[in-house]
Amino acid sequence: MTTTLPKVNEIESKWVLIDADGQTLGRMAVEIANILRGRHKVTYTPHLITGDFVIVINAEKVKLTGNKEEAKIYQTYSGYRSGQKETTAKKMREKHPEQIVQLAVRGMLPRNRMGRTLLGRMKVYAGTEHPHTAQKPEKMDLSV
Numbered sequence: 001m002t003t004t005l006p007k008v009n010e011i012e013s014k015w016v017l018i019d020a021d022g023q024t025l026g027r028m029a030v031e032i033a034n035i036l037r038g039r040h041k042v043t044y045t046p047h048l049i050t051g052d053f054v055i056v057i058n059a060e061k062v063k064l065t066g067n068k069e070e071a072k073i074y075q076t077y078s079g080y081r082s083g084q085k086e087t088t089a090k091k092m093r094e095k096h097p098e099q100i101v102q103l104a105v106r107g108m109l110p111r112n113r114m115g116r117t118l119l120g121r122m123k124v125y126a127g128t129e130h131p132h133t134a135q136k137p138e139k140m141d142l143s144v
Contacts, residue, residue, distance in 0.1 A: 019058055049118065
């Protein structure tokens with residue numbers, strides 16, 4: 001028995017539309033990361049990009065459970081002394097709601113070149129409008 005590897009020109013990628021309205025952040029991020037990597041396909045190969053493109057809409061309406069709205073802290077560091085900044089999830093939702101989803105999915109992808117490429121295949125929008133209607137995305141229902 002030999003394992004068949006898909007050739008790069010044989011890999012087909014679709015566009016998937018995910019509505020984040022009312023979805024729990026972590027559970028949704030796991031599903032998105034699996035779709036980006038291609039874990040839902042039969043042709044999944046860890047070292048190849050076999051996944052689909054993902055469009056996430058309504059990122060501002062994603063649900064955080066428990067006390068995470070005030071307790072969850074996002075940290076950034078510029079590299080300079082006293083260059084560390086902290087932001088709560090509540091402030092992040094007001095200023096950059098799409099980054100909440102982006103950072104959650106980023107933490108579930110591999111930390112290498114392939115992970116950075118996969119993150120570029122995900123488009124996140126705060127509202128319901130997106131400019132990718134020409135790609136004819138299929139709406140996927142995450143039953144989580």
